[in-house]
Amino acid sequence: MAKVKTAYYCQHCGSQYPQWHGQCKNCGEWNTLVEEIIEKSNSRNYSGEKKQHIINIIEVNAQEEARISTPSEELNRVLGGGIVLGSVTLIGGEPGIGKSTLLLQLALKMRKRILYVSGEESASQIKMRADRLTDLQNPECFLFTETAVEKILHEARKLEPQFMILDSIQTLHTQLIESSPGTVSQIRECSAELIKFAKETNTPVFLVGHITKDGQIAGPKILEHMVDVVLNFDGDRNHLFRLLRANKNRFGSTSEIGIYEMVSQGLKEIKNPSEILITKKFEELSGNTVAVTLEGNRPMLLEIQALVSSAVYGTPQRSCTGFDAKRLNMLLAVLEKRAGFQLGAKDVFLNITGGIKTDDPALDLAVVASILSSNEDTAVSEKYCFTGEIGLSGEIRPVPQIEHRISEAEKLGYDKIFVSNLNKIPKRKFAIQIEEVSKIEDFHERLF
Numbered sequence: 001m002a003k004v005k006t007a008y009y010c011q012h013c014g015s016q017y018p019q020w021h022g023q024c025k026n027c028g029e030w031n032t033l034v035e036e037i038i039e040k041s042n043s044r045n046y047s048g049e050k051k052q053h054i055i056n057i058i059e060v061n062a063q064e065e066a067r068i069s070t071p072s073e074e075l076n077r078v079l080g081g082g083i084v085l086g087s088v089t090l091i092g093g094e095p096g097i098g099k100s101t102l103l104l105q106l107a108l109k110m111r112k113r114i115l116y117v118s119g120e121e122s123a124s125q126i127k128m129r130a131d132r133l134t135d136l137q138n139p140e141c142f143l144f145t146e147t148a149v150e151k152i153l154h155e156a157r158k159l160e161p162q163f164m165i166l167d168s169i170q171t172l173h174t175q176l177i178e179s180s181p182g183t184v185s186q187i188r189e190c191s192a193e194l195i196k197f198a199k200e201t202n203t204p205v206f207l208v209g210h211i212t213k214d215g216q217i218a219g220p221k222i223l224e225h226m227v228d229v230v231l232n233f234d235g236d237r238n239h240l241f242r243l244l245r246a247n248k249n250r251f252g253s254t255s256e257i258g259i260y261e262m263v264s265q266g267l268k269e270i271k272n273p274s275e276i277l278i279t280k281k282f283e284e285l286s287g288n289t290v291a292v293t294l295e296g297n298r299p300m301l302l303e304i305q306a307l308v309s310s311a312v313y314g315t316p317q318r319s320c321t322g323f324d325a326k327r328l329n330m331l332l333a334v335l336e337k338r339a340g341f342q343l344g345a346k347d348v349f350l351n352i353t354g355g356i357k358t359d360d361p362a363l364d365l366a367v368v369a370s371i372l373s374s375n376e377d378t379a380v381s382e383k384y385c386f387t388g389e390i391g392l393s394g395e396i397r398p399v400p401q402i403e404h405r406i407s408e409a410e411k412l413g414y415d416k417i418f419v420s421n422l423n424k425i426p427k428r429k430f431a432i433q434i435e436e437v438s439k440i441e442d443f444h445e446r447l448f
Helices: 073-079 101-108 121-133 147-158 184-201 222-226 273-277 325-338 363-378 402-411 439-448
Strands: 006-010 033-037 086-093 114-118 142-143 163-167 205-209 227-234 243-251 255-264 266-269 286-293 298-311 318-321 346-352 384-387 415-418 433-437
Touching: 006 184, 033 184, 073 243, 073 255, 086 101, 086 184, 086 222, 101 114, 101 163, 101 205, 101 266, 114 121, 114 147, 121 142, 142 147, 142 205, 147 163, 147 184, 184 205, 184 222, 273 298, 286 363, 286 402, 298 402, 318 325, 325 346, 325 363, 325 439, 346 363, 363 384, 363 439, 402 415, 415 439, 433 439
Parallel strands: 086 205, 086 227, 114 142, 114 163, 163 205, 286 384, 318 346, 384 415, 415 433
Antiparallel strands: 006 033, 227 243, 243 255, 255 266, 286 298, 298 346
16 A cells, blocks of 8 residues: 655645644744645546647737626726636635625626536525525526535536636535645645636636635635636625725736625625715814725725824824724824824824725825814815825825826815825816815915
8 A cells, every 4th residue: 555645734825844843934823734645646637638839929829818798897897807718716805795795696697608616505595695686697507516626627518608606715625635625735726627627618717715814815825826816805894885806917907996885685886986985964073074095097085084082091092994003193293293283192083984995195185184173173174175195294295196086076076175286287177176285284274
């Protein structure tokens, strides 16, 4: 009997070791090495493989990637115009955030032959959810509840689907590896088989991935390198809005964002997020301002809320939701050092409404305006909006694509927008008044 070959794999980063160690030398995590069997059978079938030849790059026929346009405009935007044939897309997110719902809606609305493989739900459970989502269902949508990759690929070759969804990659296993589903070696081998199938048959494949407590997709990091597109579906489960972002995209930009709202009938696309994310009336409330931000090429208006109060305890509190806490501390330090506002002994709470998280530096001006408004207990006009980055010397720095931001504010009926005087404003006339400011002191004088 042949000796079984084993190795130790780090469950955090996927590094391989010949013997057990307490700490992974690659990622530094403790007690993450697990013994797995790596002996593989030689039962692979290579008969269907195409023979490849070396070719000069000049002789390669350059052509645009063929794409499938989906019924979801938000998904098309994030993917760069649709799903590329033969591509493999990995979508990850928190449990219950709506990954399976998004893909099931896609399968039900697309007029293509679709194979929906689930290793987590039974066919009856998927059907119950499908009935809740929509009445008009795709007659070419086929369900298969299986976790063995060999059986899945066998049925897929018989069905010849135009689109394939697998929920989830962590539940799949292959007979070539004698270890539990969800381990590093199983995920890597199953992914390799599915990617090979997608490329050979030119079938787009969507994989659902679980995430760890750190927010990373569970399994080896190499999984994200192997696939073509990595999507992150996030949002606060206590709020209605969900954000779809591309962390990696070989066929398009990674700066675009898709916004959905979770309703009883599933996920609803938000065509104009600015109108929904802004409270209609807040003229009598101090600490409320509107920021003009940009996600990819999409301008959005967000409502910023700040509350400044005297610290009850010795150490002032600094708390923010949807905004970087370190950047908030930096802005408070700039206000105190450069502009003379005494905020060191006060509690500061900051919130971006709607559960939206963003790291656009252009929010700085609106954040400062809301903090000063709350500190002085003076309301900012609901017809004012702000976009600008603040530097450490207190200067208002320019932000990119200022024309798109101004046009969005003008379209939504705002009277005045505060921007940096260093921005190159187009010479065409806007219906909105553009207030150019250079320093925080100048900004404070013009605002109040």
